[in-house]
Amino acid sequence: MPTEPLSRTRIVAAAIDLIEREGADAVSMRRIAADLGVGVMSLYNHVPNKDALLNGVAEAVLSQIEFTDDPDAHWTDRVRMQARAFRQIAHGHPRSTMLVVSRQLHSNAGLLPVERALATLRSAGFDGVDAVRVLRMFIAYIVGSLLREVGVTPTFVPPRQHLVNPDDVDPTLFPEVNGLAPLLSSCDHDADFDFGVELLIQAIAVLPKRKREGTR
Amino acid sequence: MPTEPLSRTRIVAAAIDLIEREGADAVSMRRIAADLGVGVMSLYNHVPNKDALLNGVAEAVLSQIEFTDDPDAHWTDRVRMQARAFRQIAHGHPRSTMLVVSRQLHSNAGLLPVERALATLRSAGFDGVDAVRVLRMFIAYIVGSLLREVGVTPTFVPPRQHLVNPDDVDPTLFPEVNGLAPLLSSCDHDADFDFGVELLIQAIAVLPKRKREGTR
DNA sequence: AGGCTTGCACGTACGGCGTACGTGCGTCAA
DNA sequence: TTGACGCACGTACGCCGTACGTGCAAGCCT
Numbered sequence: 001m002p003t004e005p006l007s008r009t010r011i012v013a014a015a016i017d018l019i020e021r022e023g024a025d026a027v028s029m030r031r032i033a034a035d036l037g038v039g040v041m042s043l044y045n046h047v048p049n050k051d052a053l054l055n056g057v058a059e060a061v062l063s064q065i066e067f068t069d070d071p072d073a074h075w076t077d078r079v080r081m082q083a084r085a086f087r088q089i090a091h092g093h094p095r096s097t098m099l100v101v102s103r104q105l106h107s108n109a110g111l112l113p114v115e116r117a118l119a120t121l122r123s124a125g126f127d128g129v130d131a132v133r134v135l136r137m138f139i140a141y142i143v144g145s146l147l148r149e150v151g152v153t154p155t156f157v158p159p160r161q162h163l164v165n166p167d168d169v170d171p172t173l174f175p176e177v178n179g180l181a182p183l184l185s186s187c188d189h190d191a192d193f194d195f196g197v198e199l200l201i202q203a204i205a206v207l208p209k210r211k212r213e214g215t216r
Numbered sequence: 217m218p219t220e221p222l223s224r225t226r227i228v229a230a231a232i233d234l235i236e237r238e239g240a241d242a243v244s245m246r247r248i249a250a251d252l253g254v255g256v257m258s259l260y261n262h263v264p265n266k267d268a269l270l271n272g273v274a275e276a277v278l279s280q281i282e283f284t285d286d287p288d289a290h291w292t293d294r295v296r297m298q299a300r301a302f303r304q305i306a307h308g309h310p311r312s313t314m315l316v317v318s319r320q321l322h323s324n325a326g327l328l329p330v331e332r333a334l335a336t337l338r339s340a341g342f343d344g345v346d347a348v349r350v351l352r353m354f355i356a357y358i359v360g361s362l363l364r365e366v367g368v369t370p371t372f373v374p375p376r377q378h379l380v381n382p383d384d385v386d387p388t389l390f391p392e393v394n395g396l397a398p399l400l401s402s403c404d405h406d407a408d409f410d411f412g413v414e415l416l417i418q419a420i421a422v423l424p425k426r427k428r429e430g431t432r
Numbered sequence: 433a434g435g436c437t438t439g440c441a442c443g444t445a446c447g448g449c450g451t452a453c454g455t456g457c458g459t460c461a462a
Numbered sequence: 463t464t465g466a467c468g469c470a471c472g473t474a475c476g477c478c479g480t481a482c483g484t485g486c487a488a489g490c491c492t
Binding site: 005006038039040041042045046 | 468469470471472473
């Protein structure tokens with residue numbers, strides 16, 4: 001029974017699978033090896049160490065983003081689509097999201113979305129300085145949104161799944177939080193994300209566009 | 217020589233100190249105990265487990281934010297000040313920032329900034345729905361910015377400290393990244409953060425303000 | 433005063449972790 | 463045929479979090 005030979009790709013895939021099934025805390029070299037039915041140390045023939053393996057996971061997830069870019073569309077539509085495509089990470093690989101946004105990647109996988117975004121912004125007439133600034137702002141917003149969505153940064157649902165109970169939130173100390181508790185404890189991620197994206201697009205659309213070029 | 221008695225506060229302080237000196241990876245119960253000159257298991261008389269200790273660290277850092285709110289100022293100024301105050305975390309406790317934004321806090325420490333922000337937005341005339349939405353957007357942006365600033369999410373400096381060298385970025389695959397390399401590899405965090413904050417403030421300032429109240 | 437509870441510092445021990453290192457086997461080049 | 467090489471694997475070391483038990487000092491009730 002010749003099993004598929006071990007490879008970096010298979011190891012990374014097993015890691016992603018494990019993370020999505022049991023969470024990032026469940027990841028250990030021993031556990032991955034067990035899932036693959038191999039010895040622990042065999043992994044090290046294909047991956048230098050655990051950290052590099054996790055980088056591989058982040059790259060793999062990142063490179064699975066499906067960008068369907070229509071070069072003829074208005075730039076605002078293209079920006080919107082790219083932002084949403086990036087957010088797909090949180091849906092396709094919710095438990096891996098934290099890994100993706102928390103690792104400094106030096107590979108091409110991380111550069112492709114950047115390239116696309118910059119090209120779109122440049123085609124919209126922004127000069128280099130503004131394109132980079134706007135891109136960084138979008139990335140910050142998207143990363144922050146993803147973290148909230150996958151549950152790491154609080155939605156600011158105070159205690160239970162249900163509405164706030166006054167034992168946990170003192171109404172005299174936190175009148176606003178208390179009054180808005182029903183709104184704070186529920187969250188439509190799709191709507192909230194789009195709300196922010198629209199606001200950002202609208203905001204940068206009115207930026208004064210400087211002369212083209214200016215990358216120097 | 218009666219040393220200060222052990223306490224949760226002292227343990228948390230030692231943990232923060234250790235994180236800022238050697239990074240979050242260096243944190244272990246054994247190491248903290250050694251720094252405090254006590255036995256490992258003594259810590260567990262004051263802290264239920266490591267996870268709770270890290271929550272304590274996040275709370276402590278969060279509650280050190282200095283909000284200097286001027287209720288008479290224009291609401292745009294107040295929002296700006298609150299955003300900057302929150303960002304102070306990244307300066308005062310850079311290595312702890314990741315912990316602060318990556319932990320779901322159920323304590324009052326996390327609610328105070330929320331309360332202040334909501335109050336400011338409500339006083340600016342936003343109804344409950346919009347105040348919560350805008351707050352969430354700001355939080356996402358700030359969290360994402362902090363992560364970039366403390367070096368976890370990439371600045372998109374491609375390889376070295378210096379400019380991009382063409383070995384690492386294929387100019388034909390990534391023409392924009394390549395052309396904008398000088399801009400991508402340097403980053404004025406203060407200016408970039410303020411750029412985004414101004415844009416966001418400007419964007420929400422033109423939101424149609426609905427009737428007051430509406431928390432229900 | 434004497435006994436008892438309680439709080440807290442501490443040591444030992446267990447199971448799990450990442451990984452350095454050595455070993456043995458299959459394949460392929462010379 | 464033989465040698466080198468690639469790769470799966472076992473063992474072992476030094477970390478980790480923490481369950482559990484022990485002993486001591488302070489405070490309480492009678």
